[in-house]
Amino acid sequence: xxxxSRWKSFISLAVAVLLPFATTFLPAPPRNDFHSLFLSSAxxxxxxxxxxxxxxxxxxxxxxxxxxxxxxxARYVSDVLSSAALxxxxxxxxxxxxxxxxxxLTLSSPELRLPVALPLTQLHVPGHPSPFSDEVVPTFHxxxxxxxxxxxxxxxxxxxxxxxxxxxxxGINVSRSVVVARYGKIHRGDIVKNAHHxxxxxxxxxxxxxxxxxxxxxxxxxxxxxxxxGVQVGTVYNGAGDPxxxxxxxxxxxxxxxxxxxxxxxxxADIPSLPISAADAAIILKEIGGPVADEAWHxxxxxxxxxxxxxxxxLNLTYIAKESITTIENxxxxxxxxxxxxxxxILGNHRDAWTYGAVDPNSGTATLLEISGRxxxxxxxxxxxxxxxxxxxxxAEEYGLIGSTEWVEENREVLRSKAIAYLNVDIAVAGPGFHxxxxxxxxxxxxxxxQQVEDPDNSSRTVYDAWIDxxxxxxxxxxxxxxxDYAPFVQHVGVPAVDMFFxxxxxxxxxxxxxxxxxxxxxxxxxxxxxxxxxIWGLLALRLADDKILPFNYLSxxxxxxxxxxxxxxxxxxKSVSFVxxxxxxxxxxxxxxxxxxxxxxxxxxxxxxxxxxxxxxVRDLNDRMMMAERAFTDADGLFKGPWYKHLIYGPSKQxxxxxxxxxxxxxAIEEAKNANSLDPWKHVQHEIWRAARAITQAxxxxxxxxx
Ligand SMILES: [Zn+2]
Numbered sequence: 292x293x294x295x296s297r298w299k300s301f302i303s304l305a306v307a308v309l310l311p312f313a314t315t316f317l318p319a320p321p322r323n324d325f326h327s328l329f330l331s332s333a334x335x336x337x338x339x340x341x342x343x344x345x346x347x348x349x350x351x352x353x354x355x356x357x358x359x360x361x362x363x364x365a366r367y368v369s370d371v372l373s374s375a376a377l378x379x380x381x382x383x384x385x386x387x388x389x390x391x392x393x394x395x396l397t398l399s400s401p402e403l404r405l406p407v408a409l410p411l412t413q414l415h416v417p418g419h420p421s422p423f424s425d426e427v428v429p430t431f432h433x434x435x436x437x438x439x440x441x442x443x444x445x446x447x448x449x450x451x452x453x454x455x456x457x458x459x460x461x462g463i464n465v466s467r468s469v470v471v472a473r474y475g476k477i478h479r480g481d482i483v484k485n486a487h488h489x490x491x492x493x494x495x496x497x498x499x500x501x502x503x504x505x506x507x508x509x510x511x512x513x514x515x516x517x518x519x520x521g522v523q524v525g526t527v528y529n530g531a532g533d534p535x536x537x538x539x540x541x542x543x544x545x546x547x548x549x550x551x552x553x554x555x556x557x558x559x560a561d562i563p564s565l566p567i568s569a570a571d572a573a574i575i576l577k578e579i580g581g582p583v584a585d586e587a588w589h590x591x592x593x594x595x596x597x598x599x600x601x602x603x604x605x606l607n608l609t610y611i612a613k614e615s616i617t618t619i620e621n622x623x624x625x626x627x628x629x630x631x632x633x634x635x636x637i638l639g640n641h642r643d644a645w646t647y648g649a650v651d652p653n654s655g656t657a658t659l660l661e662i663s664g665r666x667x668x669x670x671x672x673x674x675x676x677x678x679x680x681x682x683x684x685x686x687a688e689e690y691g692l693i694g695s696t697e698w699v700e701e702n703r704e705v706l707r708s709k710a711i712a713y714l715n716v717d718i719a720v721a722g723p724g725f726h727x728x729x730x731x732x733x734x735x736x737x738x739x740x741x742q743q744v745e746d747p748d749n750s751s752r753t754v755y756d757a758w759i760d761x762x763x764x765x766x767x768x769x770x771x772x773x774x775x776d777y778a779p780f781v782q783h784v785g786v787p788a789v790d791m792f793f794x795x796x797x798x799x800x801x802x803x804x805x806x807x808x809x810x811x812x813x814x815x816x817x818x819x820x821x822x823x824x825x826x827i828w829g830l831l832a833l834r835l836a837d838d839k840i841l842p843f844n845y846l847s848x849x850x851x852x853x854x855x856x857x858x859x860x861x862x863x864x865x866k867s868v869s870f871v872x873x874x875x876x877x878x879x880x881x882x883x884x885x886x887x888x889x890x891x892x893x894x895x896x897x898x899x900x901x902x903x904x905x906x907x908x909x910v911r912d913l914n915d916r917m918m919m920a921e922r923a924f925t926d927a928d929g930l931f932k933g934p935w936y937k938h939l940i941y942g943p944s945k946q947x948x949x950x951x952x953x954x955x956x957x958x959x960a961i962e963e964a965k966n967a968n969s970l971d972p973w974k975h976v977q978h979e980i981w982r983a984a985r986a987i988t989q990a991x992x993x994x995x996x997x998x999x
Pocket of ligand 1: 688
């Protein structure tokens with residue numbers, strides 16, 4: 292053996308012995324590098340084309356929940372996720388859905404010689420007839436009860452409590468009438484409920500040009516506004532999940548089925564209702580007599596003047612529902628984490644649409660699929676998340692958050708112990724301008740992430756710059772409403788969550804006109820907003836899945852609770868009520884938040900200074916305390932609205948399902964007390980204050996990790 296060959300063999304021996312160690316010690320590229328790659332892989336035009344292509348395919352046919360077309364869209368979603376090399380599976384449930392079997396609305400009045408049968412039909416966009424138009428579900432209200440209502444018409448503005456109180460003050464008799472109310476301020480289920488309380492026999496809810504149109508611009512397809520025949524379809528169910536399985540999962544019948552009970556009290560409407568178009572409403576409003584409505588109640592329909600009634604117009608409404616136990620399907624993809632596979636960051640969007648659903652919800656679905664493609668690129672370069680990531684595509688959201696709720700109910704305890712956060716995108720894009728709602732410990736990370744993404748409408752600034760200029764007050768809203776699939780996560784289990792979108796309200800909401808053409812012409816012509824939505828949503832998930840120390844800040848929570856408590860206290864409150872227990876608990880939470888933020892700094896320094904295994908446990912403990920603190924805001928007894936709503940800080944209030952107020956229990960108790968004539972109900976307000984205070988104290992203990 293020569294000297295050279297001896298050296299060679301020594302080197303090859305050394306390599307053979309040391310290589311396994313070398314690969315063990317060789318650090319993978321920092322995860323931050325992959326996060327930059329995630330953002331840069333959105334370079335145009337690639338992503339714009341992929342996302343618009345997904346949207347066109349997703350919205351090719353009307354796909355209401357439970358329909359064959361909805362099942363085909365589920366296949367498309369699962370095929371795209373699998374082709375991105377993500378392990379994909381479906382979970383199905385058998386749930387109660389309702390479909391319209393018969394609808395009629397006739398108007399008679401002394402001015403009309405014969406009763407007029409209103410068409411109740413949305414006209415197809417001229418020049419763009421859909422080859423699948425026979426799949427369009429006739430306009431209806433999901434879960435409206437079957438029945439007939441005949442009575443004089445009464446105009447009730449937005450159908451809010453205050454609108455019915457105003458009618459009562461004016462002596463307008465709503466009893467046994469058919470109420471005509473306009474969409475725009477409160478959840479349609481609450482409009483029906485308020486009308487029922489006022490004694491009405493039935494309700495029609497219409498879309499006024501004042502709220503969804505423009506006097507001068509015309510309408511879709513020429514402009515973005517709702518055409519006169521457009522109807523906002525939707526649910527009047529005031530709950531979450533399958534109404535026949537309140538609190539538990541609607542297991543498939545073929546898998547043995549499950550217990551079925553009636554819906555919780557007050558969750559479903561008591562009187563029949565129908566949504567109608569501006570065109571149909573104008574015909575009715577012309578025939579309503581009685582006093583002229585207040586100026587603020589006037590819309591922009593072609594009516595000489597808006598009057599209150601009752602009558603002389605008489606409406607005869609008949610609605611027959613077909614109720615059926617229907618199979619729905621949620622689609623999931625799971626990317627298993629390497630260091631903490633038992634911790635989950637969950638992204639979710641629903642798939643089912645009232646008709647084509649290009650804005651609601653498939654702008655979100657297309658965005659989720661775009662994220663899956665970018666994650667595939669990262670994985671090909673060697674990225675693996677620290678924690679597990681689940682991508683969820685829900686079914687039957689439109690009926691009442693059903694797909695997500697059934698899954699959350701089925702997996703409640705696993706989610707309680709293992710879910711880091713739930714990131715919801717329902718509508719991803721309806722127009723320009725970013726908006727967000729979140730539980731407050733996520734405020735900071737949301738701001739940081741939007742600072743890293745370019746504003747899709749002005750490349751010289753970030754989404755964050757545009758957002759703070761938008762005038763949103765507060766900048767980040769809260770998740771008390773029942774508006775989308777975040778509700779079961781936050782309000783039933785106490786999982787930190789985010790809900791976000793570009794554009795906010797849009798005129799063709801829940802109508803046949805929410806289609807690909809509307810999106811391409813008005814919602815997002817270049818699909819840049821979709822790409823930015825994918826960047827924000829994806830980067831948020833990456834930070835939550837990859838950051839060694841969770842990017843949660845509970846100081847924002849304490850600050851937020853302090854101002855919400857002040858707001859409540861500033862209302863009309865009896866002087867026997869004390870807010871001191873609430874303020875004291877918030878102070879405890881603030882102290883724990885300051886303390887854990889210090890511990891986070893320390894853990895971060897310790898981590899960078901020495902890579903020893905002994906660091907793992909304290910960091911895990913630190914993260915678990917931050918993950919679990921949100922759960923402490925939940926209470927087994929739940930809220931006024933029902934025991935399913937367990938979160939005492941964020942939940943819907945009794946009078947408004949869209950409501951996003953904090954402390955709904957205290958708020959509802961105050962409402963009741965104000966309307967009562969004795970002091971007793973104020974004791975109940977005090978009780979609700981104590982309950983919230985106890986929950987906040989529990990959260991402060993979870994955060995500090997100490998026993999008393
Ligand atoms: Zn939606």
